Structure formats: C-alpha cells, structure tokens
Amino acid sequence: MPSAHSLRVARLYRRALKDLMDWTVYRDLFIHEAHKLRARFDAHKHVTNATLIEKLVSEGEKEYEEGKHPAPYKAPMNPGGSKYMRYPNNGKGHTPEVCAIPPWIQ
DSSP: HHHHHHHHHHHHHHHHHHHHHHHHHHHHHHHHHHHHHHHHHHHHTTTOOOOHHHHHHHHHHHHHHHHHOSOOOOOOSSSSSSTSSSSSSTTTTTOHHHHSSOOOTT
C-alpha cells in the first residue's frame, strides 16, 4: 500500500499533466513541457524527511491551484461539453410514456 504522501504526489502530477494539456495546444510542445514538469518532480524524489515532503507537496498544490487553466477543455459529450444532452435519451431506451401500456389493453 503506497503511503499517503506518495498518493498525493501522484495525484498532483496527474492533475498537473492534464492541466498542461489545456495550456499547450500542440502535442510536441506538450511533450517538451511534460518532460520539464517530470524533471521538477524527479528533482525531489530522494527526499525522505516527512516535514519537508509535506512542505513541498503543499507548495506544489498551491502552485497548481494558482496556475491552473481558467477554461479547461471538456470532451463534447461529457457534462459541460458542447454536445452534452443534445439527445437526452440517446442510448437509454424509450421514455416511460412510450413504454407505458395503453389503458385500453389493461
């Protein structure tokens, strides 16, 4: 079972990478910036002092919150996307009104 701080670091790294995709539109630029981000994380991977780890992770989370993209990309079919709920019953079958048994059959 990974320790709590290693989970926090992994989640911070994942969030930072996803946010980096919003800031860098072109894939080659993203790869370059992702390598720089990874180098920043790798520079402190040898630290074992719990107090220093907490300080570094807290500073990283604060930096992430201050620098995250104001309008992150959302996939079109996900909530907040441009196509979300365009066809509300798409893939969910018919509405209950259509499936209801008519009164003359009962």
